[in-house]
Amino acid sequence: MTLPRKAGAEIWLQMACSFNNWLNQATGTLVVGLALTLTACGDSAPTRFGDIDQARVLTADSQPQNWLTSGRDAGKTHFSPLQQINQKTVERLGFAWAYETGTNRVLEATPIVVDGVMYASGPMGRVWALDARNGKEIWKFDPIVDGQINRKACCDQANRGVAVWKGKVYVASLDGVLYALSAETGAVQWKADTIYDKMRGYTVTGAPEIAGNVVVIGSAGDELDVRGYVTAYDLETGMQKWRFFTIPGDPAKGQDGAASDSAMEVAARSWSPHSRWDMGGGGAPWDAIHYDPATKLLFVGTGNGGPYSRLPRDPSGGDNLFLCSVLALNPDTGYLVWYHQQTPGDQWDMTATQPMIFTDLTIDGQDRPVLLHAPKNGFFYVYDRRDGTLLAADKYARANWAKSIDLRSGRPIEDAEAADYSFAPKLVAPATFGGHNWNPMAYSPATGLVYIPAIDSANLMATGDSKPAHRPGLWNPNVAVYFMDQVAGAPESLPPAMQKALPGLTRDKDALKQGGVLRAWDPIARKIVWEVPTTGWWDHAGVLATGGGLVFQGSSNGKLRIFDDRTGQLLKEIDTGSSILAAPMTYMIGGDQYVSVMAAWGGGGFGYSHPTDAFVKHGNKGRILTFKLGGGEVPKPPELPPVGPIPAPPAQFGSPAQIALGAQLYGRDCALCHSNLRGAVTPDLRRMSQATHDAFQVIVGGGALKGAGMPGWADVMTPDQIDAIHAYLISISRAAFEAEQKALKEGKTPEEKPGFFRAG
Numbered sequence: 001m002t003l004p005r006k007a008g009a010e011i012w013l014q015m016a017c018s019f020n021n022w023l024n025q026a027t028g029t030l031v032v033g034l035a036l037t038l039t040a041c042g043d044s045a046p047t048r049f050g051d052i053d054q055a056r057v058l059t060a061d062s063q064p065q066n067w068l069t070s071g072r073d074a075g076k077t078h079f080s081p082l083q084q085i086n087q088k089t090v091e092r093l094g095f096a097w098a099y100e101t102g103t104n105r106v107l108e109a110t111p112i113v114v115d116g117v118m119y120a121s122g123p124m125g126r127v128w129a130l131d132a133r134n135g136k137e138i139w140k141f142d143p144i145v146d147g148q149i150n151r152k153a154c155c156d157q158a159n160r161g162v163a164v165w166k167g168k169v170y171v172a173s174l175d176g177v178l179y180a181l182s183a184e185t186g187a188v189q190w191k192a193d194t195i196y197d198k199m200r201g202y203t204v205t206g207a208p209e210i211a212g213n214v215v216v217i218g219s220a221g222d223e224l225d226v227r228g229y230v231t232a233y234d235l236e237t238g239m240q241k242w243r244f245f246t247i248p249g250d251p252a253k254g255q256d257g258a259a260s261d262s263a264m265e266v267a268a269r270s271w272s273p274h275s276r277w278d279m280g281g282g283g284a285p286w287d288a289i290h291y292d293p294a295t296k297l298l299f300v301g302t303g304n305g306g307p308y309s310r311l312p313r314d315p316s317g318g319d320n321l322f323l324c325s326v327l328a329l330n331p332d333t334g335y336l337v338w339y340h341q342q343t344p345g346d347q348w349d350m351t352a353t354q355p356m357i358f359t360d361l362t363i364d365g366q367d368r369p370v371l372l373h374a375p376k377n378g379f380f381y382v383y384d385r386r387d388g389t390l391l392a393a394d395k396y397a398r399a400n401w402a403k404s405i406d407l408r409s410g411r412p413i414e415d416a417e418a419a420d421y422s423f424a425p426k427l428v429a430p431a432t433f434g435g436h437n438w439n440p441m442a443y444s445p446a447t448g449l450v451y452i453p454a455i456d457s458a459n460l461m462a463t464g465d466s467k468p469a470h471r472p473g474l475w476n477p478n479v480a481v482y483f484m485d486q487v488a489g490a491p492e493s494l495p496p497a498m499q500k501a502l503p504g505l506t507r508d509k510d511a512l513k514q515g516g517v518l519r520a521w522d523p524i525a526r527k528i529v530w531e532v533p534t535t536g537w538w539d540h541a542g543v544l545a546t547g548g549g550l551v552f553q554g555s556s557n558g559k560l561r562i563f564d565d566r567t568g569q570l571l572k573e574i575d576t577g578s579s580i581l582a583a584p585m586t587y588m589i590g591g592d593q594y595v596s597v598m599a600a601w602g603g604g605g606f607g608y609s610h611p612t613d614a615f616v617k618h619g620n621k622g623r624i625l626t627f628k629l630g631g632g633e634v635p636k637p638p639e640l641p642p643v644g645p646i647p648a649p650p651a652q653f654g655s656p657a658q659i660a661l662g663a664q665l666y667g668r669d670c671a672l673c674h675s676n677l678r679g680a681v682t683p684d685l686r687r688m689s690q691a692t693h694d695a696f697q698v699i700v701g702g703g704a705l706k707g708a709g710m711p712g713w714a715d716v717m718t719p720d721q722i723d724a725i726h727a728y729l730i731s732i733s734r735a736a737f738e739a740e741q742k743a744l745k746e747g748k749t750p751e752e753k754p755g756f757f758r759a760g
């Protein structure tokens, strides 16, 4: 047996814990003076709250019992040196505890654990502080967000985490308020509204980041009408320190008076003055914002172009800086230090917002502090993070929009024939959800491998109007996107122009293939070392790697799978009964190593709206699931009763023209969340009760169910238009009802066709 690196300290801790146990038994009290040093024992309640600072983050490896940043350490490696759970012992891994969050929307955050306290966040920006030994709630925080914000959220009520620093917990709510909470009580210390233009489609879903003396938060909403920016606030007071816009604004309005002003002079040269400034432009940094204490730089990954289609956005077809770029900022001033645009003039939603990892690598004999990045566009980038020197850029997932990247210029060798849909529909790889999305990847210094929750994918894309109308604060991508399920599974349901284009686009035998895959990437040899398929393209949960030689990944079907980090061999599978998208993390208390993961289905777009196996069987109760050696079976949420037949819908009303209008409006404004009529995170609209039918106008128009997540649309749609949507839903419900009744009469199992989502 090899001893853990910190064996000495752990033995001391166990001895101290035994002494504490003895003391408790002997006296029934805890000696106060010892409480501080004994907080990691198995049976003493936490007494230190949120005690994280720069010195502690820099020594994260010498205190592996803690998980101090979103990715544990300063490099956000999502790797832990802990090795009690290892290739030999993992067989005994089982259930330790579960905490029910009381929510039923997606959970995406990686919790932070420090001194025995877990800080986790979820839908709308709720926060839970738990005793990490047993999941006992210490406090919880609900920002109380007006449900009308759901209209601006592209991708469920996602929140990707908290930052914990010097006694405070920082979190941003979906409606863009940044909160500093007491780490001990959850009480609000200060709050700041980070949204600079309420008329536009802004939300905030990312985790705040501590960078020197400031806390930095991003923005989201590129599918609506936003102009991306990050803002820095004073840690103690919440005073705004600086703001950096990621793309220029309308030149007619002059400079912003922001930290980005001089950078925007450079960026503006890559936009036509006649660009669609009214439609925002995009570039929102909705996830990766990482501070690097080694270089003292703040790295920001920016979002896609808005609207998607390039020429209507900017008739000059310029690069549109800084869309889909990595930006290195000075966190004290907000000034730009270096940048690299990964996808010039993006028109495919190929964001650079995916989580980044910092480490040191020896490349061609030179020691380099590197930034590792697998953005949506399918290329794995290695930068020297001091100055942005591009050291490698190779395909880690299926990608046809570019053949390769020229390392000297940093520019892609684009394949317009394959992917520029400006003038004809194209089958573009990766699909809009990317070769890799927000789900964290992990880097193990032991194996030198990066474990990427990757997706091989494509989708059919076509441009919208050449002069699209701007719909303030609403969905404005101006593109038609058809996902592979429809392209490969039901091409007859595509519009005629798409059906016509398809044969020419599918000559490549792999053109219609796609799937999720856990991929081990060697960033020095620049190649895949091993890979394991997931259950499907929608299945690409975040990853944890550990010193125990293990790689952990959850699954939409509820399985937590654990692999050998060198071979990809499956070593253990634990059935949890809850769909998992987030990344597992690990920590140690009282001599026990724990692995914990947030579990609930949801998130963005078509795939997430599909019911998964675990979802259909057990529903979507949010849970924080925690495991340790010697634990038992995971208690599964109770099985849901089988879904009964579709109830008889009300009589059809409305003319065929009205129903067609309803279908069109539904595709425009409803399908984002209700993309599948069968429902998943959102309800099955073919099974609306009579009471819901009766209240249709007050629900859809008046926002009567706003608190449940259904915003009102009376300011966007007339009552007649809402009636048209209702008529369309009744027609869909009647067709499904009649087909089901017919099948039942014939003694057959009713066959359900999935609904399809058309963006734009």
Ligand code: CA
Residues within 6 Å of the ligand: 222, 223, 303, 304, 349, 351
């Ligand atoms: Ca996007």
